[in-house]
Amino acid sequence: MRKHWFRSIGLGGLSAIGLVLGLQQAAPAADDVKEIEIVRNATRKFVFAEPNVTINAGQSIKWHGKEAVPHQLDGNPPSPLFKATPEFKPPETATVTFAGVKSGDVIPYHCNIHPTMVGTITVK
Amino acid sequence: MGSVVAPSPRLYVCGVSGGACIVAFALGLLMQAARAEDSSPKLIEPYVCSPVPVNPVKKVPPEFKDICKVTPLGGGRNEVKVFLTAKKTPIDVGGYSVETEHYNGAYLSPVIEAMPGDTVAAHLENSLKPRATNDLQTMAHGAAGENPTNLHYFHGGIVTPNNARPPIDAGQGNGDNIYVRLKNGTDAAGKPNSFDYNVPIPGEKEGKGELDARVLEGKGWISHPDGLNWYHSHMHGISSDQVMGGLAGLLSVGEDKANVRAKCDKESPKKKCADDTEDLKNRSMVRYALLQDISLKDISALPEDAAQAGKDKTAQWVPRERNYFVKECPVWKDSKWNSDPMLRKGFCQRKKLDGTGDEDKDSAWLFTLNGQRFPTITVEANQNLLLRIGNLSANVAYWLELELCKSELCNETTGKTLPLTVLSLDGVVPAKPVDPEHAKIPVDAFAVNDLLLMPASRAEIYVRNDNQDPPHSDKQVYILRTKGLDVGSDVWPEIQLARVVLEPTQAVSSIALALNVPIGQIRVKLAGLPQKEEITPPDGCVRDLGEGEHRRVTFIEGKDLTPAGETRWNIGTEIMRPKVPNVVGDERKDFEPVKSETIGTYSSGRLKGIGFEEYVKEDGSIDWLGRGPDREPRHVCIRLDHKGSHQQLWVLHNETSGLHNFHIHQMKFRLATKTELEKKYHIEPPKMSHTCPDEGPCSHPDYKFYEEDPKTAESKTEWHDTIPVPADQDVFLIMSFDAKEQIGRFVFHCHILKHEDNGLMAPIEVWDPHGPRANDR
Numbered sequence: 001m002r003k004h005w006f007r008s009i010g011l012g013g014l015s016a017i018g019l020v021l022g023l024q025q026a027a028p029a030a031d032d033v034k035e036i037e038i039v040r041n042a043t044r045k046f047v048f049a050e051p052n053v054t055i056n057a058g059q060s061i062k063w064h065g066k067e068a069v070p071h072q073l074d075g076n077p078p079s080p081l082f083k084a085t086p087e088f089k090p091p092e093t094a095t096v097t098f099a100g101v102k103s104g105d106v107i108p109y110h111c112n113i114h115p116t117m118v119g120t121i122t123v124k
Numbered sequence: 125m126g127s128v129v130a131p132s133p134r135l136y137v138c139g140v141s142g143g144a145c146i147v148a149f150a151l152g153l154l155m156q157a158a159r160a161e162d163s164s165p166k167l168i169e170p171y172v173c174s175p176v177p178v179n180p181v182k183k184v185p186p187e188f189k190d191i192c193k194v195t196p197l198g199g200g201r202n203e204v205k206v207f208l209t210a211k212k213t214p215i216d217v218g219g220y221s222v223e224t225e226h227y228n229g230a231y232l233s234p235v236i237e238a239m240p241g242d243t244v245a246a247h248l249e250n251s252l253k254p255r256a257t258n259d260l261q262t263m264a265h266g267a268a269g270e271n272p273t274n275l276h277y278f279h280g281g282i283v284t285p286n287n288a289r290p291p292i293d294a295g296q297g298n299g300d301n302i303y304v305r306l307k308n309g310t311d312a313a314g315k316p317n318s319f320d321y322n323v324p325i326p327g328e329k330e331g332k333g334e335l336d337a338r339v340l341e342g343k344g345w346i347s348h349p350d351g352l353n354w355y356h357s358h359m360h361g362i363s364s365d366q367v368m369g370g371l372a373g374l375l376s377v378g379e380d381k382a383n384v385r386a387k388c389d390k391e392s393p394k395k396k397c398a399d400d401t402e403d404l405k406n407r408s409m410v411r412y413a414l415l416q417d418i419s420l421k422d423i424s425a426l427p428e429d430a431a432q433a434g435k436d437k438t439a440q441w442v443p444r445e446r447n448y449f450v451k452e453c454p455v456w457k458d459s460k461w462n463s464d465p466m467l468r469k470g471f472c473q474r475k476k477l478d479g480t481g482d483e484d485k486d487s488a489w490l491f492t493l494n495g496q497r498f499p500t501i502t503v504e505a506n507q508n509l510l511l512r513i514g515n516l517s518a519n520v521a522y523w524l525e526l527e528l529c530k531s532e533l534c535n536e537t538t539g540k541t542l543p544l545t546v547l548s549l550d551g552v553v554p555a556k557p558v559d560p561e562h563a564k565i566p567v568d569a570f571a572v573n574d575l576l577l578m579p580a581s582r583a584e585i586y587v588r589n590d591n592q593d594p595p596h597s598d599k600q601v602y603i604l605r606t607k608g609l610d611v612g613s614d615v616w617p618e619i620q621l622a623r624v625v626l627e628p629t630q631a632v633s634s635i636a637l638a639l640n641v642p643i644g645q646i647r648v649k650l651a652g653l654p655q656k657e658e659i660t661p662p663d664g665c666v667r668d669l670g671e672g673e674h675r676r677v678t679f680i681e682g683k684d685l686t687p688a689g690e691t692r693w694n695i696g697t698e699i700m701r702p703k704v705p706n707v708v709g710d711e712r713k714d715f716e717p718v719k720s721e722t723i724g725t726y727s728s729g730r731l732k733g734i735g736f737e738e739y740v741k742e743d744g745s746i747d748w749l750g751r752g753p754d755r756e757p758r759h760v761c762i763r764l765d766h767k768g769s770h771q772q773l774w775v776l777h778n779e780t781s782g783l784h785n786f787h788i789h790q791m792k793f794r795l796a797t798k799t800e801l802e803k804k805y806h807i808e809p810p811k812m813s814h815t816c817p818d819e820g821p822c823s824h825p826d827y828k829f830y831e832e833d834p835k836t837a838e839s840k841t842e843w844h845d846t847i848p849v850p851a852d853q854d855v856f857l858i859m860s861f862d863a864k865e866q867i868g869r870f871v872f873h874c875h876i877l878k879h880e881d882n883g884l885m886a887p888i889e890v891w892d893p894h895g896p897r898a899n900d901r
Contacts (some may be wrong), residue, residue: 029626043693044613046781049886068782070851074728084728089852112730113779116691124595 032058033095038065039040044106046071047109051119060097061121065090076110076118084112141602163428163469163533164623167499169690170412171524172441173201174237176379187229197243201327205245209316210273210357210371212253217370217418217495218470218490219427220439223302224418225252226272226370233373234276235412236355237570239311240347241327246277246355250308255362272744273366275359276300277321278375280353280551280845282791284323288868288891295745298322300790302358302871305744312572325377326865331394338770338862340552340792344733349843350378350794352512353442360736360885364877365443367518368418374514374582380410383547383584384510387568387638390636400635404508407590407631413513415431415577415621417491417520418750426456426472427488427497439488444688445474446519446878448489452606453617465608465618466535470497472617491520491606491619500623501604505785506631509587509624510547513579518877520616521785521848522606523825525574529601529805534623541600546583552792552843554640565627567840569637570839572880574607576825578785580846580875591630600626610824610853612782613691630691639840659891660748664749665761665889666721667697673701674773674805675760676717679849679874679884680724680733681780686882693780694872694883696724697760698731700775700807711775711807711854723886735883736873746887748869759887760872762861767891769861773805776847776855777898784849784879788888789870791844796856807856815850830856846875866890 020055037049046069046103055061063073063085070089073096075082081101085094111117173192187203195203208227215224217231225350227233238244254269277300287297298321299505306319309845326335334345334885356372357363386400420439426434453472454461455573461483470491476484493499499807503509515522528546530536547553575583601623608618661667669675682692698717702709709715721727724733738757739746750756762769773796776786802809813832816822827850834841849855873885 038779042449042688043447044615044782070779071732078728112728114681114781116681116685 033060048119062095064093072112138759157630164500172235203243209249211251218492231370236375246321249318274304277356278355284865336863349552350382350870351548364518505627511585514582522577545586554840554842567639589626590633652863695886696731696734736885762890774857778849785875787846787875788872818833
């Protein structure tokens, strides 16, 4: 339920989310932001256009979509390396900065609202 | 493969005498008419099982001989009984010989007509073959070899499930009880396994069977509403397959023209009103129209292959190929793929099943009307058409419109649509609940440019051919189509469904249609259940709503896909209360759940809900008591006390990625009004009450969330038993549990049946605090 999202994000979570819904204080440099689009696949299910990505430690990922349907991204299973984003509905976007990760970390994640929408983030 | 070629426009060169010209012109018209019939056969009318004699008497098709039995019960009441044998044999579907699961050897099932006060009965035999056990044919529970079936008898009925009285098991009740699980095979005597349903329709006659008017927000006692309903298999896990195959038919409560009424001014003499109504009825020709669709592969010839005309075509039924993802549904014609929607006359084709993404010339998705592909409905001179139409599709929404054609063949249209005059929706006339005073106020019938029929929805549509001024001396030919529709999880294509031909007419009638007196005569008598010692709630219940509370029902996507790669679905139900009592607030922000009464678990603060499978035991029966030390899962229970059970607010919240189609058994519901939400339930209505702008075109149906406040006392009230719920939207419903017919165990669910089969259904139990209750120990 959308009214509960804030309960699931502790202070640690807020530090991991560098930019969410325009609430950021210091936006990461554009080069440090990897963008992932949320699209429908051939069978009309929401998916990440690039489900498996590799990033550098400290890099950010920004998710965006076209359809005005809300998403909420979270580690799968929940992990301190990926704190849940707030619910966001395109044209809103969500951005997470992966500051506390190390090389070799593999972070599976999914959409809490559309749980079959899955991806992994691998740290170089 | 060849095809029927449309005639090109003809140029008639006339000689001096002119006679040759007339003959040639007449011959041309005849040839064109013949070709129209070739590509659009005359509508077949279904067999009707009714206590009202059919006039003129019609020949009973061989497959329906001896399947209808009408037995007088006394006092003018009848038992109308049909004998339905579910079996899997080759039958004709839209010109193909296809082996499907159907009743009595026909795709077009009998229509049942019964009057309020009658009892509808059915003897259902299960002679189905065992199901295959591969991934695409799996059942959610039970042995596939049993291939069980049952009946929702009937959808739209405010009738008893008759499954709440001890000591019988919920699966034994012989009312409208979808917990029946009738296996195939034979009994000890070697007869096919069978089940007998017996469902009284509350009527207005003395004695038994009256309906408590509070269920439709009236006073006293009323008859069951006259209107169009239906019956179908409701076997969880395989209902989409069985309904797509043909295990479904229409059921009319009341005589077929019951809702044709003339508008009467307040000052009109009573006799004139009656005469006008009689006049309209005499000029109304009734046609039942059953919309069905079916997915086929390995077709032996294209549907319009002229070389195959008159020869048997064959195809294989593929019931699990039930998703469609692109609006451009092509047709293979003239050795190439064509995307022109006017070529999709009752069919289009699909992609190969091998995952290559290529189109498949050997496939066909048929969209039939009365089992026919693109038939012609002819409205005779000086007559009007009462089209009693039902969407019997397992999964497809039909967004209907009627457009004028340029020619008799309907290969091109004019862009001019004919408004559809609606006399009833979902089996009820859309009008205020009737009381003797209100019945005097005329309520105009209303017309719409298009009409969304979600799966399971029905409508009575009136098309006039008697009030054009001046009368038309040429045939007017219209095309009935479903417009393309993107529902998120599927994209349904535009399909041309039928031709509607209005014969030249001389009649110019000034009688208008109205929606008055929709429900029946009221006998003023206070309704109430006999007062007995109050009993405790049934086991396995969450508590009912308390003061200031409402129910939220959330449609949720499941964590995993099915073996066939389809989405699993869950339902979560919560009892919501305001964070600050008696202050109007946002339903999503300013209300909170009573978590101890939630059905479904929370994870990361988000409700996950549960799928219907969690209630189903190994043998396919339902666990009403919950398992394990915490006795979960519990189910929704309603204490029928006419206080908390009357006008409950249910907020349907769809947080999935596609449209759903809410349906609840044994009742009707309506949308809450704006003022009602604010004043009674302290909810701030969303800014928009519906999805389309008030002016201008709209690319999708106008989905409603709540009703704007009625502007006049004559405003209509629409009652529904299904309603669409778009993605990320809330729909606000008023539900009244007041009739004793509602006592028992039934379900609410999504009536896109592939969703229901994949979990989007929940049990519900209505219990009488003063009477016997379910006992399923």
